[in-house]
Amino acid sequence: xxxxxxxxxxxxxxxxxxxxxxxxxxxxxxxxxxLAQDYPHFELIVVDDGSTDQSWQELNQRYGSEExxxxxxxxxxxxxxxxxxxxxxxxxxxxxxxxxxxxxxxxHRLSSLLAAYxxxxxxxxxxxxxHYGKVSKTCYASDEMVDLxxxxxxHNLSNQALVPTRFMQxxxxxxxxxxxxxxxxxxxxxxxxxxxxxxxxxISYQVNAGHEAGRITGSPKRLQAHDDFVKxxxxxxxxxxxxxxxxxxHSMQQLPMSLPQxxxxxRFGLIRLKIRYYLKMKLSWLSQLRLRLLQKGWRGFxx
Numbered sequence: 001x002x003x004x005x006x007x008x009x010x011x012x013x014x015x016x017x018x019x020x021x022x023x024x025x026x027x028x029x030x031x032x033x034x035l036a037q038d039y040p041h042f043e044l045i046v047v048d049d050g051s052t053d054q055s056w057q058e059l060n061q062r063y064g065s066e067e068x069x070x071x072x073x074x075x076x077x078x079x080x081x082x083x084x085x086x087x088x089x090x091x092x093x094x095x096x097x098x099x100x101x102x103x104x105x106x107x108h109r110l111s112s113l114l115a116a117y118x119x120x121x122x123x124x125x126x127x128x129x130x131h132y133g134k135v136s137k138t139c140y141a142s143d144e145m146v147d148l149x150x151x152x153x154x155h156n157l158s159n160q161a162l163v164p165t166r167f168m169q170x171x172x173x174x175x176x177x178x179x180x181x182x183x184x185x186x187x188x189x190x191x192x193x194x195x196x197x198x199x200x201x202x203i204s205y206q207v208n209a210g211h212e213a214g215r216i217t218g219s220p221k222r223l224q225a226h227d228d229f230v231k232x233x234x235x236x237x238x239x240x241x242x243x244x245x246x247x248x249x250h251s252m253q254q255l256p257m258s259l260p261q262x263x264x265x266x267r268f269g270l271i272r273l274k275i276r277y278y279l280k281m282k283l284s285w286l287s288q289l290r291l292r293l294l295q296k297g298w299r300g301f302x303x
């Protein structure tokens with residue numbers, strides 16, 4: 001009998017890529033969450049994108065001898081997408097997945113995504129926890145297969161996913177020219193080329209948004225990036241997709257919506273999302289109260 005037949009099949013190796021820039025304390029928390037994984041067959045590639053603080057020195061001091069971690073550096077900042085692409089280009093894993101330096105994995109992150117992945121899937125992602133600082137909410141915590149037309153309606157995947165490495169490499173990685181929507185653009189290209197994506201309900205990723213409370217989602221830079229995204233994928237969009245992207249832009253700008261506008265746009269689906277937006281704008285004072293509560297909590301709100 002061939003001795004090879006007695007050997008267990010090697011489990012898939014996973015590469016985790018993580019860009020970081022000028023926030024080494026957050027990066028340490030992110031890195032520790034990867035080292036705490038219950039799935040041991042991984043490498044973590046951290047790319048310091050031209051930090052001007054002590055990030056490079058701190059990360060090397062803490063993790064320079066850690067065998068699972070590779071530390072790379074861009075001498076000049078080139079942006080998070082370039083940092084991700086630097087890591088993906090040298091990934092040793094059969095699969096790659098990402099982590100932002102201000103977020104964290106839960107210990108079962110890699111094992112749960114890998115267990116869910118099927119050969120016919122282009123990628124697999126999960127629901128996630130959006131942590132405002134005092135209060136959190138779950139996002140997209142449901143099982144769903146997401147095809148191209150559904151994805152072009154709304155970004156209903158997550159910002160990170162487990163993807164076969166060769167898929168990312170064949171597509172050239174993230175678009176470094178986009179100022180925003182880079183993950184959305186990447187997943188659209190993956191699904192368009194390789195087929196539907198799988199989303200699982202299990203929460204295994206936490207987005208730490210509390211330190212970004214002042215971010216303006218309707219900034220001119222973000223609006224221009226949305227224009228660029230729509231233009232790039234226009235040939236694949238149906239009229240429904242185009243109308244829903246117009247609604248998304250409307251919501252980014254926090255523009256009011258009349259009842260006739262609501263009725264008209266609901267013809268193109270996403271009805272619950274649009275009704276919530278309509279009510280939010282009609283009760284803007286309540287929406288602002290809710291946001292403050294999410295960011296500060298009850299004690300902080302009345303303090």
